[in-house]
Amino acid sequence: MRVDNGLPFGSPTTQLTPVLALWLIAIDVDMIWNKPGCPQQNGCVEKMQDTTARWAEIERATSLEWLQGELDAALLTHRQHYPVVRLGGKTRLDTYPELETSRRIYGTADFCINRVYGFLQAKLYTRKVSATGQISHYGKVYSVGLAYRHQWVQVRLSTGGQHWEVLAAQQIIKRLEATMLGPESIQNLTVFQRT
Numbered sequence: 429m430r431v432d433n434g435l436p437f438g439s440p441t442t443q444l445t446p447v448l449a450l451w452l453i454a455i456d457v458d459m460i461w462n463k464p465g466c467p468q469q470n471g472c473v474e475k476m477q478d479t480t481a482r483w484a485e486i487e488r489a490t491s492l493e494w495l496q497g498e499l500d501a502a503l504l505t506h507r508q509h510y511p512v513v514r515l516g517g518k519t520r521l522d523t524y525p526e527l528e529t530s531r532r533i534y535g536t537a538d539f540c541i542n543r544v545y546g547f548l549q550a551k552l553y554t555r556k557v558s559a560t561g562q563i564s565h566y567g568k569v570y571s572v573g574l575a576y577r578h579q580w581v582q583v584r585l586s587t588g589g590q591h592w593e594v595l596a597a598q599q600i601i602k603r604l605e606a607t608m609l610g611p612e613s614i615q616n617l618t619v620f621q622r623t
Contacts, residue, residue: 430460430470437461443553444566447619453547454614455538480506541611545589548609553583565592567620570604585609 429452431437436448438461449459462469483502489495508521515523555563561574565583572581572594582595589609594602613619 429457430462430473432462432467432470432474445548445551447614447617450544450547450614450619451617454540454544454611455534456540456543476506536615539611539615541589541614544609544614545585548585548589549587551584554580555583556580563594565604566606566608568608570594570602572602572604576601 429437431449436446437452437459438449439446445453453459467474480499480502483505484495484498486495486498489498506520507527508519511517511519512523521527553565555565557563557572557576557579559577560571561577562569562571563581563583564570570592576596579596581601583592584595585591585606586593586603590606591603592606593600594604608619
């Protein structure tokens, strides 16, 4: 799935992968992020979203239900009734009938936490230790020790996804529980919630 770097799928300012993207990774959807500020990397989708927003007149929305109905109607028109010149005057559905039959239905058996762990294990996060010897990572504050205050450290996910390993000078200085990355937290989209 190609997405921009804004929420809910991306977050270029924090380095962290948002929980909705982690959920998609868990159900075996590969994520392709555009570079920040480069919507032209996904021009067709950006234009379609602009057209859909205009057709649905989203600025007139009085409720989420009304807006969803308007979006559904705009998408139906876009797919089934609107002829496309580059497709020889056919609709998208006439040209691609599999749009109606290739839907993948979600089942809990599709969810695999190890896909998320594999994705995150390839990442290395940089954090600055505070004056009190703490770092913040994925919505939690962790103590790494006063000996490291004001220093930069790296954080990576351990094999198996149970711990964050904090490194200084390429040596592990602390292991922190990664409790917020359990299957339930990702399935319920609550990774960043502190309560």
